Amino acid sequence: MIPLIPPVEATGDDQQQKLADETWRKSIPAQVFLNYFFAINYHIQENDDALGGLQNLPFFRSHSAELNDADVAALTKLLHTSWSTEYALRATAELGDDNFLRNALHWTFPQAFHAIHSGLQAFLYTTGVRSNNNQLIRREVGRLVVKNAYPRPVSFYAAGAYGDFSIHRLPLAGYKAGLHIASKEIDAQAQVGQFLRTTRKMKAQWTRAQVQANPNTAIRSQKTGRPLDKWTASHWQQITWRLGYTTIFDLLGRLRISQTSREIERYVEADIDFRLFHTSLLNIVSYLNGVHETYVAKALGLERYRQLVAELPAHLQAGFVEDRLRTRVEPVLAPTPPSAPAIATEAPQYRMAA
Secondary structure, three states: OOOOOOOOOOOHHHHHHHHHHHHHHHHHHHHHHHHHHHHHHHHHHHHOOHHHOHHHOHHHHOOOOOOOHHHHHHHHHHHHHHHHHHHHHHHHHHHOOHHHHHHHHHHHHHHHHHHHHHHHHHHHHHOOOOOOOHHHHHHHHHHHHHOOOOOHHHOOEEEOOOOOOEEEOOOOOOOOOOOOOOOOHHHHHHHHHHHHHHHHHHHHHHHHHHHHHOOOOOOEOOOOOOEOOOOOHHHHHHOHHHHOOEEHHHHHHHHHHHHOOOHHHHHHOOOOOHHHHHHHHHHHHHHHHHHHHHHHHHHHOHHHHHHHHHOOOHHHOOOHHHHHHHHHHHHHHOOOOOOOOOOOOOOOOOOOOO
């Protein structure tokens, strides 16, 4: 049959629109990932106040450790690793334009993870956990989050069996997460809640695969004796204890997973705000490292910690480590009393970002 009406050729505008739509479609996974980390940073900034800080936590106030010279040397090594990795992460932002930051995701993802991981190991060292085993570290830090060892902005976590997850300390996490950058706390909590659920779901599925692949642990059919392919809710509940708690550290672990798979290419090729992504990561790294440094400083004693900072390698001197000592560590461990009584006025209050 010969069509009576010839097909209309696509105009240049139509082709550009189709290309833009395709680019956006391919960018959605990367945009969601950016949304998640921006939301974590947003939530931290919104809730980082004196009431939710370390100084109000019983766990922090009772934290202490007996450390000999070998322990101090081990802590110093862990902190130097953390700080040098963070230094490299910060240098990336100073060096490049947006295109550079796009391709830098190949190393900024693992840098962000390892900068926090080494600082976390230093904190755990002061609690008696002195191991490089990632599963042990993950389990112990999960317990500490639940025990309120962390300030309010990062004390959230997920628990429960597959299909029955519960989110704690994020009261707005039940709202539907959007595809746009968070502009309100409800948006941020919804996106962080979704990130917790998807991350715990991945962990549950991975754990099931591990359990079923092992003849000694596999859950089997009562009829055939073979490992089950389909699980009910009761089967999922049997492995819940293996999942531990899902915390901000599991979310950061997604950076390492993404970096070691082809998933990273989807982010590099996406049309997203890479500078905003990098800034969000760096803020999260700085906040968590500040928390861990304050714990280490309390365990060492403030004067010994000040000495450790004073003896930093050249590339770390007069930089962000000293700045955090002044703005995050010292105000908690050696708060300066006001020099004069506060004047009762209705002047606006401003919060200085550390």
